[in-house]
Amino acid sequence: MLLTEKISSGFSRLIIWRVKNIPHRNFVLVLAMVVGIFSGLAAVILKNAIHFVHSLLTEGFDLTDWNYLYLLYPMIGIFITILFVRYIVKDDISHGVTKILYAISKKDSNIKTHNTFTSVIASTFTIGFGGSVGAEAPIVLTGASIGSSLGRLFHMNYKTITLLIGCGAAGAIAGIFKAPMAGLMFTLEVLMLDLTAVSIIPLLLAAVCAASVAYFFLGEGAEFTFLLESPFVLENLPYYVILGILGGLVSLYMTRGTLFLERLMGKIKNPMLKWLLGGVVLSSLIFLLPPLYGEGYNTITAMLSGNSDAIVENSMFYAFKDNSIAILIFLFLIVAFKVVASTFTNASGGVGGIFAPSLFMGGVTGYFLALLLNHFGADLPVSHFTLVGMAALMAGVMQAPLTAIFLIAEITNGYALFIPLITVSTLSFLTHKYFEPHTIYTKRLARRGELITHHKDKAVLTLMRLNKVLETDFLTVQPEQTLGELIKTIAKARRNIFPVLDDNHKLLGIVILDDIREIMFNNELYTTTKVKHLMTIPPAFIDISENMDEVMKKFEDTGAWNLPVVENGKYLGFVSKSKIFSVYRRVLIHFSEE
DSSP states (O other): OHHHHHHHHHHHHHHHHHHHHSOHHHHHHHHHHHHHHHHHHHHHHHHHHHHHHHHHHHTTOOTTSOOGGGGTHHHHHHHHHHHHIIIIIOSOOOSHHHHHHHHHHHSTTOOOGGGGTHHHHHHHHHHHTTOSSBSHHHHHHHHHHHHHHHHHHTTOOHHHHHHHHHHHHHHHHHHHHTOHHHHHHHHHHTSOOOOOHHHHHHHHHHHHHHHHHHHHHHTTOOSSOOOOOSOOOGGGHHHHHHHHHHHHHHHHHHHHHHHHHHHHHHTOOOHHHHHHHHHHHHHHHHHHOGGGSTTOHHHHHHHHTTOHHHHTTTSGGGGGTTOHHHHHHHHHHHHHHHHHHHHHHHHTTOOOBSHHHHHHHHHHHHHHHHHHHHHTTOOOOHHHHHHHHHHHHHHHHSOOHHHHHHHHHHHTTSOTTHHHHHHHHHHHHHHHHHHOSSOHHHHHHHHTTOOOSSSHHHHHHHHOOGGGSOBOOOOOBOTTOBHHHHHHHHHHOSSSEEEEEOTTOBEEEEEEHHHHTTTTTOGGGTTTOBHHHHOBOOSOOEETTSOHHHHHHHHHHHOOSEEEEEETTEEEEEEEHHHHHHHHHHHHHHHSOO
């Protein structure tokens, strides 16, 4: 205990020394670099762990025939993950990016410290054993948790901790793909951190540090690298336009399909039944369509090299590897069922994200379109369409066109495909946005009014709490009281509204001073007129459980200046526009950049 107290005291003196000697902005830059380094290390550890487990389990597979172990591996991996999460972590660690957005929105950017390592362990079991999800979301949550934990350790304010969360996310993406610009754009587009002079430098430092760490430990290789050998041909631009629209529609299918299947699986309350159902469906799909195993980056590499044989390995379609129609059918089935496989992986208890599935589906979509058009006489480079297709799905599903553009540009070590990348990403983004304003990440929070990082006006309202603007200094009256008794209450009151309550404290109506001003001095009515004859019904009631966005909508719809707040019909107090605006201004100052 004495040692703990000495350490705590020493750290407190260190913080005081830092405040006195190191300017805040300079210290934030130091923290950003530290977050970037550790995020890069976490990315390296996770990718190596997944590859090790994957290689260990699949070494020696006969690539030309069925492999029945695919029916077991995914279920085993998810079962281990469930045990780890339930009995060791004892917390929900799924939907990593959504959790980050929720922490920024509702928890003062406080992400639990255990997320610095638990997501790495859980996703290693899930993905290494074949779960059809990606490692990017878990590692982004890991990086964000590193930033949040470090910021809280040094007693940083909300804005600085949020910035460090962004640094962790940028570092995670930069570390996995060795793509610092993609990491930066991911943070700006997906987490929606403000792009200002205060934030851009720390984010860049974190991304560069993470990418440097990844290069140091992993060398030049990335998830999938490709060197462009043929330039972009302008005559192919119309085909890229088709790919952009198709990518938007496929991304819409992925978003809607994922959310639908999540709701469907959410109706099953028994976790073991979820695991059994989800695991059986997932394992069966992987057995029939082996490219659904894991992240699918091996399949992308095969498509980039034009190796169709490698795409259909271990499947019933291997016997038809030279038949272009059979390959097209196989690719179509992969796109159709990847959504099912990835959703059931997470819904049955696995831990992973939709970053890799969106890249995978995009690559398959681009490859499919190029093969289809070539079958009818076109001469399109399938590798280019594979790469650009990946950008299309990412731009649509994540609504992050800049992230998609720069990620593919950095993967290919050049910008020769910049024109098709911009064209396809923009069209896919607009197509998806036309039908669905939210991403998979934000839809879950937007439904509950808990999203602050997108749409800044609503953001500030979301940070506010209804109980913080509740006013309770209103004197109450009862319906059977007389006007004379009401006048005595008015004489003691400081407000001009009087809630009318029954014996159970339920709100029956209100008496407004202006409404009775003409009769309040008529002594003849003091004993004959009762409160129940004078009260009116408020234009709306606010339930204490409603969020501030819903509260403001009621004010707009009714034109009222004050509305009563109830809980199960029982009166709690009033909320006023003036109070909301006052608190709104304070929160806005706290939330905005200085």
